[in-house]
Amino acid sequence: MSKLLSVRLVAILIGLGFTVAVLWAFVSGASAVISEGELKPASAEHEFHEHPNDYAWSFDGPFGKWDVQQLQRGFKVYNEVCSACHSLKYVAFRDLEQIGYDEGQIKAYAASKQVPGIDPLTGEATSRPGLPTDYFPSPYPNAVAAAAANNNAIPPDLSLITKARHNGSNYVASLLTGYREVPAELKAEFPDFALSPTGHYNPYFANLGLAMAPPLTTAGQVTYDDGTDPTIEQMATDVAAFLTWTAEPTLVKRKQTGWPVLIFLLFATVLAYLSKKQIWAAAKRKDD
Amino acid sequence: MSFPWAKEYTPTNPVMKFLDEKLPMPRLVYNAIGAGYPVPRNLSYFWNFGVLAGFFLVAQIVTGVVLAMHYAANAQVAFATTEHIMRDVNWGWLMRYAHANGASFFFIVVYLHIFRGFYYSSYKAPREMIWLLGVVIFLLMMATAFMGYVLPWGQMSFWGAKVITGLFGAIPVVGEPIQIWLLGGFAPDNAALNRFFSLHFLLPFVIAGVVILHIWALHIPGSSNPTGVEVKSESDTLPFHPYYTAKDGFGLGVALILFFALVFFLPNYLGHPDNYIEANPLSTPAHIVPEWYFWPFYAILRAFTADFFFIPAKLMGVLAMFSAILLWFFLPWLDKSPVRSGHYRPMFRKFFWFGLIPAMAVLFYCGGAPAEEPFVMLSQIATAYYFLHFLVILPIVSQIEKPEPLPYSITEAVLGSDKKAVLGENATPAV
Numbered sequence: 200m201s202k203l204l205s206v207r208l209v210a211i212l213i214g215l216g217f218t219v220a221v222l223w224a225f226v227s228g229a230s231a232v233i234s235e236g237e238l239k240p241a242s243a244e245h246e247f248h249e250h251p252n253d254y255a256w257s258f259d260g261p262f263g264k265w266d267v268q269q270l271q272r273g274f275k276v277y278n279e280v281c282s283a284c285h286s287l288k289y290v291a292f293r294d295l296e297q298i299g300y301d302e303g304q305i306k307a308y309a310a311s312k313q314v315p316g317i318d319p320l321t322g323e324a325t326s327r328p329g330l331p332t333d334y335f336p337s338p339y340p341n342a343v344a345a346a347a348a349n350n351n352a353i354p355p356d357l358s359l360i361t362k363a364r365h366n367g368s369n370y371v372a373s374l375l376t377g378y379r380e381v382p383a384e385l386k387a388e389f390p391d392f393a394l395s396p397t398g399h400y401n402p403y404f405a406n407l408g409l410a411m412a413p414p415l416t417t418a419g420q421v422t423y424d425d426g427t428d429p430t431i432e433q434m435a436t437d438v439a440a441f442l443t444w445t446a447e448p449t450l451v452k453r454k455q456t457g458w459p460v461l462i463f464l465l466f467a468t469v470l471a472y473l474s475k476k477q478i479w480a481a482a483k484r485k486d487d
Numbered sequence: 488m489s490f491p492w493a494k495e496y497t498p499t500n501p502v503m504k505f506l507d508e509k510l511p512m513p514r515l516v517y518n519a520i521g522a523g524y525p526v527p528r529n530l531s532y533f534w535n536f537g538v539l540a541g542f543f544l545v546a547q548i549v550t551g552v553v554l555a556m557h558y559a560a561n562a563q564v565a566f567a568t569t570e571h572i573m574r575d576v577n578w579g580w581l582m583r584y585a586h587a588n589g590a591s592f593f594f595i596v597v598y599l600h601i602f603r604g605f606y607y608s609s610y611k612a613p614r615e616m617i618w619l620l621g622v623v624i625f626l627l628m629m630a631t632a633f634m635g636y637v638l639p640w641g642q643m644s645f646w647g648a649k650v651i652t653g654l655f656g657a658i659p660v661v662g663e664p665i666q667i668w669l670l671g672g673f674a675p676d677n678a679a680l681n682r683f684f685s686l687h688f689l690l691p692f693v694i695a696g697v698v699i700l701h702i703w704a705l706h707i708p709g710s711s712n713p714t715g716v717e718v719k720s721e722s723d724t725l726p727f728h729p730y731y732t733a734k735d736g737f738g739l740g741v742a743l744i745l746f747f748a749l750v751f752f753l754p755n756y757l758g759h760p761d762n763y764i765e766a767n768p769l770s771t772p773a774h775i776v777p778e779w780y781f782w783p784f785y786a787i788l789r790a791f792t793a794d795f796f797f798i799p800a801k802l803m804g805v806l807a808m809f810s811a812i813l814l815w816f817f818l819p820w821l822d823k824s825p826v827r828s829g830h831y832r833p834m835f836r837k838f839f840w841f842g843l844i845p846a847m848a849v850l851f852y853c854g855g856a857p858a859e860e861p862f863v864m865l866s867q868i869a870t871a872y873y874f875l876h877f878l879v880i881l882p883i884v885s886q887i888e889k890p891e892p893l894p895y896s897i898t899e900a901v902l903g904s905d906k907k908a909v910l911g912e913n914a915t916p917a918v
Contacts, residue, residue, distance in 0.1 A: 206820045207882040214878025217810065218871045220803055224793040225867035232860060239860050261752050289570045355764075359570070362755060363763035405773065446763075449573070449580045456581070457751025464747060468740030475733040482528060482725055483902075 243389040247382065249402040251369035254436055258443060258450055261458075265444060265451055268425055270298040273441025276421050276434050280414050281357060284349065286337035289358035290445050293331040297448055298441075305331050312336055350397040352410035361439065362446040368439050370403065375435035377403040378413040489518065489706065490525045492721040519702065525724035526731055527712035529901045533607075534710065534731075535738035536600035541698065542739060543593040548691050550586040551635075554579075558638065560684035562677045565640035566765040584754040590632050591757045592746050594780035597625060601815075606829040606839055607715060608822055613708040615819040620701040622815045624694055629781070629812075631690040634683040636778055637675070641762030646775045648675040648683070654788070654808075657801040674768060714900045715827025716893055722905070723897035774857045782854025783847055786866040787811050787873065789858050807870065814877050821877065824885035826893065834888040838880055846872040 239245075257266035274295070277287070292309040296302070309329035314336045316327035329336065337356075339345035345353045361367030381400045385392060394400055398408025415431045423429050443450070496517040498504045507514055517523045557576050559568045572579035601621070604610055610618035633651060637644045652675070656666040671678025709718060718724055725731070749756065757779055761772045777785050791804035798806075829836045846869040853866035894900035 206817070207823070210814075210817060210821050210878045210882060213810070213814075214874045217807055217874040217878075220795040220798075221790050221807070221867050221870045221874075223795055224791050224800065225864055225871070227793040228860070228864055228867065232864075289567070289574065294574075359763045363760050365760055367760070447573070447580075453580060453584075453751055453754070457747065460747050460751065461744060464740060464744045468737065468744060471733070471737040471740045475737045478729050478733045482730060 243385055243392045244406050246388070247385050247402055247407060248405065249373075249377075251366050251373035251403055254369055254372050254439075256368055256440065256443070258440070261454060263451065263454055265298070266440065267299045268427075269437050269440045270444050271300075272421075272423050272425065272427060272434075273437035273439070273444075274298065275423065276415075276438040277357070277441055279421050280434075281438065282335075282338060284338055284345075284354040284411075285357045286339075286354075287335035287358050287445060288337060288356050289334070291332060291334045292329060294448060298444060302331070309333060350410060352397070354411070357442055357445065359446045361443045367446065368443045371442055372432075372436045372439035373403045374401060374409070375415055375438070376432050377401045378409075489523065490709065490718065490721070490724065492724075493518070493525050494522050494726060496521075496523055519706065520732070521728045522726040524706065524709075524727040525718070525721070526710050526727050527718055527723060527897050528725045528730075529712050529714060529897050530710065530731065530734075531713050532734075532738060533599070533603040533713075535735055536596045536603065538735040539596040539738060539742050540593065540600055542742075543589055543596060544691065544694060544698065547586065547589050547593060548695070550582050550589060551688070551691065553582050554586055555688060558684075560638065560681050562640060562680050562766070565638065565680060569639040581750070584750045587758060588746065588750050588754060590635065591749075591778075591780065592742070593628065594632070596742065597628065598780070601625065605843070607711060607713060608818075608824070608827045608829070609711045610819045611822065611827050612819065614705075614711060616704040616707075617701060618819060619816060620697055620704055622812070624697050624701060625815075626812065627690055627694045627697065631687060631694065632778065632780065634687040634690075636762075637680065637683045638687060639762060640680065640766045642764045642766055642770075642772050643759045643762040643775070645675055645766035645768065646772055647777055648679060650775055651777075652679075654805045657799070657805045659802070675766075711827065712897060713828060713830065714894055714897055715831070716895075716897055716900070719896045720898070720905075776855055779851075779855060782852075783850035784808050784811055784854070786850040786854035787870045789854075789863065790866045790870040792863060792867075807874075811873060814874075818877070818881070822881045822885045824888060824890065826890040831891045831893055832884075832888055833891060834884050835881075838876060838884060842872060842880070843876050845869075846876065 257264055292305050295305050309331050312329040313326040314329045314333045316325055318325045339348065342353055361371055364370045378399055378401050394408040397410055399412055400407060401409040415434050418430045421429050421434055427433060496514040498507050498513065503513055506512065554572060557568065557572045557579060559565060572583050604618065637648045652666050652669050655669060656662045658665060667673060671682060759776065788804040788808040791800050791807055794800050795803050824832060826832055829839055849865050849869035853862040856862040896905045899905040
């Protein structure tokens, strides 16, 4: 008994030790807060940052489906605007079949792109026209070249961009339409706030200063084949939809597989519940 | 051992008879999870989570082995092979989402299993060994999950590995050499990724081994139950099969519905977007956060923001984080109340529901939040309560509390009366 008591005594002492240490940290933190008079210093990045707008996406919700027309329009925007600086390295030309292009179109498109290759005669590094099995080539030969051409801000690969950001599809569309002048209220409230010399004000970007210059500047920058009016917002949402597809080509298949699985499980679980009930009926008042 | 009234395995089929004579595997299964294992008749659905944890362990091993067939543990290509699994491997996306969310579900059911143990003091004699092995399983799970999260080699993988191995750097004198030894270098790179993959493949089988010990130890005293009153007679128990196989079957169905709803409709909900950015040692994410199941302990780590006499704040945080789990090993000897179940312990029950559970909720929330006020101050108060609860309140409460009257037996608790007990038929409790 005395031994057990000593185990508890040691525990109580250790417990009080941790408690005093963490409360000591609490007191020093609290006194700092009191002396500064606020919980957290106000910052322009915190107060003027905006959450992405909610757009209506065809692929949203449990029954979401791709809008193939929209994906093709978005692909055109990527091809004519974004691909100048951004790679799409996890997407192969052959994948375009999933968004409604036929083999001939894909072959022709792939052949219009130059991909790194090896000269079969000399073995020297060269480039050759792409094949459907090739992946989208990067606009820069390497990261150093990408940094050098863009004020040291390497344009990120876009394959996964909508999964690599919170609320990614809405984020991309909001960011592309979000460029504006630095608001007067911000200047009034934070006179010290300064964008970096290469920054462009965009409230959807975490630190408000985006290195990328506005890529979609005029309506009609891309000509759509299906007659849709290419407003800036239309182009932004279309390319965001396309990039949602590149980030997860299996998104719609995933949702469509989910329903039969859930319906089967629901059915099986109801059966399991009924058999549980029946089996347990025998256990009520068994000792009578 | 088992209760004297446990049914004996009597094979009738000649094949089973042959097998039983040469290698009594069917007998083992029959006595472990079949009709040969008598279980208290009053187990609530809170007793489902052991079986569910076993299920998710197996599911993780199956999906994990398939993923390992397509993954390459090399820092140059690890991220790309993960994307290859998502895009090109047949049903690879399903395997990976099931594995990532399976880890989360494994932790959900294990946390419920552990907190069931806290409330009903399942750790008390004669079940100390089951509890100790359970804590070992939990520690192994944490190590396995941490290393698994590093494998896709995304930003959170890399920086998580750096932060967690950095904890060992807080140890005085030998800290830095230990950190370098663990990583096989000065920062996480190929050497670290390779050994994490190797260990991530090995540890689940170690867990499976300890799970077998956990179940073996369970079968010595038999399962606990919501009243905490030990089994006294045959009428207190029901055979595991078909009663609890049926009950666990229903519980498994519910768990799978929730699991697959997440896998098919919100597979990235519990993950972090930054892990879809390839690891980049030159760019630190704005907030480095571990997976959600580590948040309470991460909050404890970060709660120690001031040096305590000669102990640096970082070392204090590391000590506290490890102690927060290691102290569970001592619970059987800290809580000396003779009553097990929280149902009959009025004081303990109040501290459990109004102390421990809110403190855990605060720690959970703050662990996932950025390290800024008011989250740091909140987690400091919750951390203080956490240690007080287990190391101070529990030993004292168990000493001074007046428990409420217990039912005579499980039978009485379930059926209102224990006729055999009244007749004096079972004066000697089963051993």
